[in-house]
Amino acid sequence: MSEAKSDYDKHLEVARSVEATRDESWRYVEKMQYAIASGALALSITLLTFTDAVQCKWLIVVSWILLVASILINFASHIVSYVVSDTTREKMFDRMREDATYEPNDINDIINKGNKPIKGLNIASFVALVLGVSGVLTFFIIQIL
Secondary structure (H helix, E strand, O other), X not given: OOOOOOHHHHHHHHHHHHHHHHHHHHXXXXXXXXXXXXXXXXXXXXXXXXXXXXXXXXXXXXXXXXXXXXXXXXXXXHHHHHHHHHHHHHHHHHHHHXXXXXXXXXXXXXXXXXXXXXXXXXXXXXXXXXXXXXXXXXXXXXXXX
């Protein structure tokens, strides 16, 4: 006879499923971000070699800086995520060693506090990507006109 799942186990199962879906989606977004930033850099450098008179040099330089910043900020996000995960794991082990009661709100507070800098870096990386790509497109539109 099988043992019925508790509400906690059911919630945990759903939460893990949602988390797995979220993580897979985020990995896809990050791959696309790297591809777009790298592609925009490579394409703009290549197209620039075919341009005789360059107008608005500052625009393409700023765009390149933003695209590189997007990639570097994303890498920083991964490093911070690793450190936060490691720290959170240690805090959880400390709670277990102290024989603390399982308090979901306390645990969520620990996790949410660690996620704030990661979210900020992810937003900054996306904004840098959008501005960088927009700058490259604007630069080439100006060149054509």
